[in-house]
Amino acid sequence: MSSRTEPAxxxxxxxxxxxxxxxxxxxxxxxxxxxxxxLDKGSGSPLTVLDAGVGYGKTTLLRSWCAERPEPVxxxxxxxxxxxxxxxxxxxxxxxxxxGRGLGGRALASLSVRGSSIETAVEELIxxxxxxxxxxxxxxxxxxxxxSERSLRSVAxxxxxxxxxxxxxxxxxxxxxxxxxxxxxxxxxxxxxARDLAFTVEETRGLVLREGIAMSEDxxxxxxERTEGWPAGLYLAALWLRDLExxxxxxxxxVGSARHIADYLTDEVLSVLAxxxxxxxxxxxxxxxxxxxxxxxxxxxxxSARVLAELARSNMFLVALDAEGRWxxxxxxxxxxxxxxxEHEHVRELRRRAAAWCATHGLIExxxxxxxxxxxxxxxxxxxxxxxxxxxxxxxIEQFLGWVRWLPRDVLRENPLLPAAGATCAAxxxxxxxxxxQLLATAEQARRQRPHAWSPYIEAVVxxxxxxxxxxxxxxxxxxxxxxxxxxxxxxADALSVGVLASLSQALFFxxxxxxxxxxxxxxxxxxxAPDVPDGYVGSLGLLALIDAEQGRTESAxxxxxxxxxxxxxxxQAQSWTASLAHLGLxxxxxxxxxxxxxxxxxxxxxxxxxxxxxxxxxxxxxxVLAQVRVRRSRLDxxxxxxxxxxxxxxxxxxxxxxxxxxxxxxxxxxxxxxxAGSHRIVEMxxxxxxxxxxxxxxxxxxxxxxxxxxxxLNTVKSHIRELYRKLGATSRAGAIASAEARxxxxxx
Amino acid sequence: MxxxxxxxxxxxxxxxxxxxxxxxxxxxxxxxxxxxTGAIIDQSHLQGLLERIGSxxxxxxxxxxxxxxxxxxxxxxxxxxxxxDPGATSKGP
Numbered sequence: 001m002s003s004r005t006e007p008a009x010x011x012x013x014x015x016x017x018x019x020x021x022x023x024x025x026x027x028x029x030x031x032x033x034x035x036x037x038x039l040d041k042g043s044g045s046p047l048t049v050l051d052a053g054v055g056y057g058k059t060t061l062l063r064s065w066c067a068e069r070p071e072p073v074x075x076x077x078x079x080x081x082x083x084x085x086x087x088x089x090x091x092x093x094x095x096x097x098x099x100g101r102g103l104g105g106r107a108l109a110s111l112s113v114r115g116s117s118i119e120t121a122v123e124e125l126i127x128x129x130x131x132x133x134x135x136x137x138x139x140x141x142x143x144x145x146x147x148s149e150r151s152l153r154s155v156a157x158x159x160x161x162x163x164x165x166x167x168x169x170x171x172x173x174x175x176x177x178x179x180x181x182x183x184x185x186x187x188x189x190x191x192x193x194a195r196d197l198a199f200t201v202e203e204t205r206g207l208v209l210r211e212g213i214a215m216s217e218d219x220x221x222x223x224x225e226r227t228e229g230w231p232a233g234l235y236l237a238a239l240w241l242r243d244l245e246x247x248x249x250x251x252x253x254x255v256g257s258a259r260h261i262a263d264y265l266t267d268e269v270l271s272v273l274a275x276x277x278x279x280x281x282x283x284x285x286x287x288x289x290x291x292x293x294x295x296x297x298x299x300x301x302x303x304s305a306r307v308l309a310e311l312a313r314s315n316m317f318l319v320a321l322d323a324e325g326r327w328x329x330x331x332x333x334x335x336x337x338x339x340x341x342x343e344h345e346h347v348r349e350l351r352r353r354a355a356a357w358c359a360t361h362g363l364i365e366x367x368x369x370x371x372x373x374x375x376x377x378x379x380x381x382x383x384x385x386x387x388x389x390x391x392x393x394x395x396x397i398e399q400f401l402g403w404v405r406w407l408p409r410d411v412l413r414e415n416p417l418l419p420a421a422g423a424t425c426a427a428x429x430x431x432x433x434x435x436x437x438q439l440l441a442t443a444e445q446a447r448r449q450r451p452h453a454w455s456p457y458i459e460a461v462v463x464x465x466x467x468x469x470x471x472x473x474x475x476x477x478x479x480x481x482x483x484x485x486x487x488x489x490x491x492x493a494d495a496l497s498v499g500v501l502a503s504l505s506q507a508l509f510f511x512x513x514x515x516x517x518x519x520x521x522x523x524x525x526x527x528x529x530a531p532d533v534p535d536g537y538v539g540s541l542g543l544l545a546l547i548d549a550e551q552g553r554t555e556s557a558x559x560x561x562x563x564x565x566x567x568x569x570x571x572x573q574a575q576s577w578t579a580s581l582a583h584l585g586l587x588x589x590x591x592x593x594x595x596x597x598x599x600x601x602x603x604x605x606x607x608x609x610x611x612x613x614x615x616x617x618x619x620x621x622x623x624x625v626l627a628q629v630r631v632r633r634s635r636l637d638x639x640x641x642x643x644x645x646x647x648x649x650x651x652x653x654x655x656x657x658x659x660x661x662x663x664x665x666x667x668x669x670x671x672x673x674x675x676x677a678g679s680h681r682i683v684e685m686x687x688x689x690x691x692x693x694x695x696x697x698x699x700x701x702x703x704x705x706x707x708x709x710x711x712x713x714l715n716t717v718k719s720h721i722r723e724l725y726r727k728l729g730a731t732s733r734a735g736a737i738a739s740a741e742a743r744x745x746x747x748x749x
Numbered sequence: 750m751x752x753x754x755x756x757x758x759x760x761x762x763x764x765x766x767x768x769x770x771x772x773x774x775x776x777x778x779x780x781x782x783x784x785x786t787g788a789i790i791d792q793s794h795l796q797g798l799l800e801r802i803g804s805x806x807x808x809x810x811x812x813x814x815x816x817x818x819x820x821x822x823x824x825x826x827x828x829x830x831x832x833x834d835p836g837a838t839s840k841g842p
Contacts, residue, residue, distance in 0.1 A: 055806045173803060232806060258781040260761025262806050267764070333806045340766045 012112055012394035013387065015094045016365050018289045018327045022075045023063050024320040027313075030207045032061060035196065039065045039169070042190030046162045047183055050171040052194035055232025055262075055333045058171040059319070061197070062139055065169075071135040072099050078140055081365065083148035084399035085118045086111050088155075092138070093125050099136070103128040110572040113534055114395045114428060118154050120575060123161070130163030143172040150398075152177045159183070198229030211238045215247040226255050232333050235316050236265035243272060266337050280307050281317070285338035286347045287354055288369065289321065289329045297357040298350050348374045355379055364390070368403065377411045381418060388421050389495070393532070397425040409442060416446035416453060420461040427468045440465065456492035460485045460500060467503045470510065471616040473653025478507035486520075498524050502536030505543050510617055512658035514547050521547075534571040535578045538564050542581025549588035557589040577618060580609035584625045594687030596633045603629045607642075615649035617656060623649070624662050631669050632685050639670055676743050684727040691745055693720040698737050698746055755795075757785040758810040759802060770801060782810065 039061070042048040050058040066073045074095035082088040090111050097104030107125035110116050129136060146152060156178040159168055170176065183189040199207065204224040208215060215223075227233035237254065241247040257264055270278055284295055284304075295304035308328055312318045317334040321327035330338070339347065351374035358367035364387045371379035384391075384403055391400040404412070404422035412419045423439035443462055447454045463485035470478035482504035489500045501524035508517040524530060524540040531537055541564035548557035564582035568574045583606035590599035603626040610619040623646035630639035647663055650656045686694065689712075696706035707717045721736075730736035740746050762778035774787035789795050795812075802809050 053806065053808075054804055230806075258762045258778075260759075260763050260783070260807065263761065263764045263766065266766075332804065336804050336806075337766070340770055 013364070013390045013396050014394075015091050016363070018321055018329075019077045019079070019091055020075065020095050020098075021077075021321040021327060022066060022073065023059060023077075024323060025060070025063050025067050026316050026319075028211070028316060029060055029064060030203065030210055031064065032057075032203060034200075034203070035061055035192065036065055036068065038190075038192055038196065042169075042192075043167060045183075045188050045190045046167060047159050047178075047180075047188060048167065048169040048190040048192070049176070049180060050169070050192045050197070051173075051175060052192075052197050053173055054336075055230060055331075056194055056197040057231035058197065059141055060231075062141065062169060062171060066137070066139065069137065071137060073137045073139060074099060075139045075141065078142045079145045079369075080147075081369070081399060082146045083151055083402065084396060085148070085151040085154045086395050086397075087399050088146070088151050089118060089121055089125070090396075093121070095138075096125060096129065100132060100134075103132055106572075112393075112395045113572050113576075114392060114397055116395065116572055116576060118150065119157065120572070122154055122158050126158060126161050126163065126166075129166050133163075133165055135165045136167070138166065138168045140168065140170045143170045143176050143178075144174050149177075159188075197231065199224065199227075199231060199234055200229065204229070204234060207234055207238055208241075211242045213238065213241050213247050215241070215251065219248045219251040222255050223251050226251075227261055230261070232331070233261040233265065236262065236269060239315050240265055240268045240272075262333065262337060266334075277307065277311070280304075281311070282338055282341055283346075283350060285330055285335045286342060286350050288373070289327055289366070290354070291326050291328070294354060294357050298353040348376070350374075352376055352379070355383075359383060372403075372406065377407050381407060381411050381415045385415060385417055388417065392421065392425065397428055401425040401429065401431075404439070412442050413446040413449060414453070416443045416450075417455075417458050417461065419443040419446070420458050420465065424461055424465045427465050433472070436465065456488040457496070459488035459491075460493040460496045463488060464496070464500050464503050467507060470503075470507050471614075471618065473615070473617055474655045475507060475510045475617065475653075475657030476655045479504075479511050479513075482507045495529070498527055498530050498533040498536045498540075501527075502533070502539045505540055509543055509546070510621065510657040510659065512661070514551070517543060518547050531567070531571075534567070534573050535576065538568045538571075538573045538576075539578040539581060541567070542578065542583075542585055545582050545585025546588065547585075549585045549592070552592065554589040554593055557585050561586040561589070575609070577609050577612075580606040580618070580622060582606075583609065584622060587625055587629055591629050591632055594685075594689070596629070596685065599629045600626075600633060600635075615652055617653065617659065620646045620649040620653075620656070620659055621662075624659065624666060627666050628662075628669075631666060631673055634673065634684050636670060636673055639666075643667060643670065672743070676739075683729055686724055686727045686740075686745070690720045690724050690727070691740070693717055694724055694736060694740055695746060697721070697733055698740070752788070752790055754787065754815050755789045756811075756813045756815050757798065757802070758813075759783050759785065760808040760810055763807075767805070770805060771798065774798075786815070 039048065050062065052058060066075070074092065076088075076091050076095060078088070082091075090108065093104040093107040093111060095104070097108060104125060106128065107121045110121040110124055111118075140155070143155075146155075159178065160183075162168065170178075180189055180191075184191075201221055201224045204227075205217075205220045208220055208223070223234070223237060227237060241250050244250045254261070254264065270281075273281070280299070283299055284290065287294065287298065290298075292305035292308055295308065296302055305325070308318065309325060312320050312325075312328065317331050319329050319331060321329060329335075351370045355367045355370035355374060355376065358364075358370060364383060368380055368383050371377075371383060380403065384400070388400065391397070401422050404418050404425075407418065419439040419442040423436045423443065426436045426439060440462060443458065447458075463481045466481035467478045467485060469481065482500065485496075485500045486504055489497045493500075501520050505517045505520035505524065508514075508520060521540040521543045524536060525544070530540075541560050545557045545560035545564060548554070548560060561582040565574070565579060568576075568579040568582070573579055583602045587599045587603035587606060590596070590602060603622070607619070607622040607626045610616065610622040612619060623642045627639045627642035627646065630636070630642065643663065643666055646659070650659050650663060653659075692710055693706055696709060701709065703717045703721070704714055707714045710717075724736050725731065728736045728739040730739050737746070760782060762781060763776060763783040764778075767776060767783075771785050771787075774785050777784045777786065785798070789798075799809065
């Protein structure tokens, strides 16, 4: 296991192109006018669901319908990998972006930032579609392959927000969990089920005529009955009957047999194929999606292109996924039936070769799918290791974690980077800590059992994951782990430095080590690869803003904060917790220059961004900053409430670092302010400029003298004095001075 | 659903090609139907079988728990199901 690391700007995981292709309409497809009309009629509903078992012609029908539409269609063939909503929506957004440049760009950018919310990306995408106003259809084929609640919920939510110009059509084998009953109740879904999709006798006759099969009217009826109108059965039957001398006899024997129709007909159809063709079919049936090149590689031939073109022409088993004849797949049912004839070992070998070909051609996801289907966890592990940064930096952390979970434990122990990175993903996804601990434990086992396979890179990943303890309220532990992560990063994980430094600076900040915080944060933001790790970059800039603000360097603080927020905005981090530090920094800076309105606004923004289901150090700190600002604004009741919430959270933390000290200081200020407010009716804190005037008054200067000393006009002095009287609840110079003195506002001068 | 022996019935008589489709289960075709009988380990096993039946385009008729005493004559194999999850291809997550 080498300690070589990926280059910092690792290529992000892209899309799997074949998923976005519109399958071609086979020349032999019967045009089912009745169903096409049903689909047209459904245009009033945002959602149309084609819900029937395999072989009912759902994909075929949708594809025919798309071919006849003037408006653009975005086609997405779903699969189990779309259980990761980031993957699902990345593909959809790519489809949208290809339709019109810029329509899907924001959604794509948002999705590629790890930890960003799906809801945001979906909203971005939908509003883009609404703005364009053009009619558009989105087809989601094979929705039944998606079972994750998050993905299904995102589809359900999207369906409910669709603008009027967009329709979603879905094909599935089982009722999808996307809120259909309530959509049904609202008349917002059109459904086409098995009984609609089944061929009628008339349609059966149409198929028979189309295939040029000479048979009697009775035979047509018998055929329709025997197949129960099941399209797959009918197409198989047509394929067989068209080559028979006596189709009527064929139908009779079919009717006379109690065998399952697909079983019977597959036998018949396969038996008339030339052995090389049959062999080709059998061996390629184990592939999912394939190109002629892939077939050549897997079967050790050179003529796959020709064979596939011929097969595509002569029957419907092969679905051409594009017009150029690059990508194909078999009809699902046919592939299943053919695979039954293959030996397991042979199947595995074919799939292994397919995995190797895909890996060589940069089709990482397809390679992983094939390796997994070949029961080859070792290859899956290797592929994941090679591409882990592409997955994680591309926001596909759920997908990555899914693969890690699929691997058997011993493979994880042999490749400790995987459970380590999996633990990071689980922590980022806020999965239960038990899962994170289990994955880290597996990595630790690996280290004990095979110390030579351990590397600084893995060490850095493990320690940075452990440093996430800070959020659960253990600042010293976070510092400890983050420091170890940094040592490891310097020893051999340079690519991870930005993230490590960001974690370390955060931990140090809450521990109160401000100088060291500053050094770490500066190092992070000055690295050329910092912008590649948006959350670390924004977080570090925000910390610098906070530190400078706390230490009185307000201009510098504001500069850091603005840099953080403008970058965050461009990179869809504006709504993430990392941006909160910049807002808090701005709040503290504004407060110390008397801009109390703005200070409170920024503090509120910072606090909101830190809200979460569980109490965290970050949120408690934000509450304290908010309380601090509110005390200065004399909003004492609110400040007291914020302080109380913060203190309740702090009480739960094992090691809250400097937070208790900050809380105690605020409590002191609060009680002082309360006392003063009682006796001197303080309305609001005077600004720094006003206090400068007050000091002048306190030393007995006249208003004109004060103006000369401070380089301000007499009118300005007078308006400051008016404000002072108002804010200090005073009616005279003496009263204002007394009020200010009691509050210590004149101290130090 | 507790674990135990079950009989699943699908429409149409299935030929020998389906033997490998339901590893560990016994297949008995008669009277225009096919019985798939065997021990079901747990819910996931059952779900896998149902999905398999669906993806093969078969129509499920019934799922019935059976006890050992009512086992159908000579066509029943002794209890014992393979370790690997039958009826489900390795698809990964």
